[in-house]
Amino acid sequence: MRNTHAAMPVKKTAPSIDTTTEEKIKAAAHAVFRRKGFAATRTRDIADEAKINLALLNYYFRSKQKLFELIMFETVTGFINNMQTVFNDASTSLERKIQLVAERYIDLFIADPEIPLFIMSELRNPDLEILQKLPALHVILKSTFILQYKNAVVSGKITEPNPLHFLMNLMGLTIFPFIGSPMLKKLGKLTNREFDALMQERKKLIPVWIKAMSRAKY
Amino acid sequence: MRNTHAAMPVKKTAPSIDTTTEEKIKAAAHAVFRRKGFAATRTRDIADEAKINLALLNYYFRSKQKLFELIMFETVTGFINNMQTVFNDASTSLERKIQLVAERYIDLFIADPEIPLFIMSELRNPDLEILQKLPALHVILKSTFILQYKNAVVSGKITEPNPLHFLMNLMGLTIFPFIGSPMLKKLGKLTNREFDALMQERKKLIPVWIKAMSRAKY
DNA sequence: GTCTATATACGGATAGAC
DNA sequence: GTCTATCCGTATATAGAC
Numbered sequence: 004m005r006n007t008h009a010a011m012p013v014k015k016t017a018p019s020i021d022t023t024t025e026e027k028i029k030a031a032a033h034a035v036f037r038r039k040g041f042a043a044t045r046t047r048d049i050a051d052e053a054k055i056n057l058a059l060l061n062y063y064f065r066s067k068q069k070l071f072e073l074i075m076f077e078t079v080t081g082f083i084n085n086m087q088t089v090f091n092d093a094s095t096s097l098e099r100k101i102q103l104v105a106e107r108y109i110d111l112f113i114a115d116p117e118i119p120l121f122i123m124s125e126l127r128n129p130d131l132e133i134l135q136k137l138p139a140l141h142v143i144l145k146s147t148f149i150l151q152y153k154n155a156v157v158s159g160k161i162t163e164p165n166p167l168h169f170l171m172n173l174m175g176l177t178i179f180p181f182i183g184s185p186m187l188k189k190l191g192k193l194t195n196r197e198f199d200a201l202m203q204e205r206k207k208l209i210p211v212w213i214k215a216m217s218r219a220k221y
Numbered sequence: 222m223r224n225t226h227a228a229m230p231v232k233k234t235a236p237s238i239d240t241t242t243e244e245k246i247k248a249a250a251h252a253v254f255r256r257k258g259f260a261a262t263r264t265r266d267i268a269d270e271a272k273i274n275l276a277l278l279n280y281y282f283r284s285k286q287k288l289f290e291l292i293m294f295e296t297v298t299g300f301i302n303n304m305q306t307v308f309n310d311a312s313t314s315l316e317r318k319i320q321l322v323a324e325r326y327i328d329l330f331i332a333d334p335e336i337p338l339f340i341m342s343e344l345r346n347p348d349l350e351i352l353q354k355l356p357a358l359h360v361i362l363k364s365t366f367i368l369q370y371k372n373a374v375v376s377g378k379i380t381e382p383n384p385l386h387f388l389m390n391l392m393g394l395t396i397f398p399f400i401g402s403p404m405l406k407k408l409g410k411l412t413n414r415e416f417d418a419l420m421q422e423r424k425k426l427i428p429v430w431i432k433a434m435s436r437a438k439y
Numbered sequence: 440g441t442c443t444a445t446a447t448a449c450g451g452a453t454a455g456a457c
Numbered sequence: 458g459t460c461t462a463t464c465c466g467t468a469t470a471t472a473g474a475c
Contacts (some may be wrong), residue, residue, distance in 0.1 A: 024458075024459085037345070039260075041262065043259075045449085046452085047450075056460060056461090057458095058460070062458075063458095066454095067452090120345065123252070123338060123342075123404070126403045127335070128370060133426070134407050141407070144408065159329070163426070167405070167409045167419060171397065171398045171405065172430065176389075186341070190361055190363065199244035203304065208439075215434050218281070221429060265469095274440095274441060276470085277441065277442090280440075282469095284470075
């Protein structure tokens, strides 16, 4: 791949939101990539959504691939940073963290429902090497959150010793409804508003359910 | 789209498995579509995987789109039929059905781990109109399974009245780990074998967890 | 039914004027 | 920075020989 392209334009000091061409393209790329995935989106879709000329996409971001990597990086790091603070806050209890995780994930996904499926479905493409470029995921197992979980296991408050099961459960209860939303809306004849109301309920319910599960007798 | 193509060949009466060209293409299409999704697969990928000439794909199935629709239909109906029998078996208890659902889903997904993400990610493409063509999904809410659930709510054995929450929980606990497996394997430094072992554990654990949840005090 | 060769369309990317 | 026009590789699909 040649590298003779002009340098990227310098960042404006105080740009209005989404008014610069670069920002318009990024916003459109976020929307279209999330909605359709990398392979199904055409650069023309993004140009149309951003209402800019197709050539400008390459002018600012060089290639579809590079633009996608930027979008994916922003999405994933935003997602992880959001959680990192909760996971490693030494001042909150295990129960409180479970509450916070459920609330934050659900609020985030009500605002951007395509994010979970977008991330999960792009992760399966080995060409994109997203997982390799990610900040080491396994530090999650060293987080305060998981240490608190392990302590609760030792002190007998929790029956399931494997924190991976715990994480799968918490994520499954929280994230799955958004991944399966097309099917669930059809199955339950739900409007978007009704679906969101169910998700709001789950912010309260999930911590209760998790608590009940933690005391399950095997 | 023109329609001048030759008729489909008649089905052999007793073909060996995967030996006819048609079967080889279908098997390859299943594999490649599931792995990469519709937009990212090229008909050449399928032809290579099936070790047949590219032109034969169009000879047998007319177009990539038509082949995909066939594969998707087979995948989804196979998936639904598998569950239908469990959901509407009047001779099994609610608890037993929960056991059976967890076991069957997990066995199915250990054998074909890409299925959940494949279905979920293709469902978001409105062009494919998969949901429209599906056997009405909302009959699930009329199934024996859900009726038994509602009865258990009335008799006070279960606290959560909304069967949709119940279904989301059961599916989330069962399906999500397969959807998030790339991330989970990385996060937990798991080999495929270790991951499968965890899933085997969940066949026993999920019914216990669900039971504990059903008694949760709000 | 299966092959080779090719038509045709589409999508990513760039050249070059303004 | 932004536009029009266009190049060029790639992917689907078909024609036509065998």
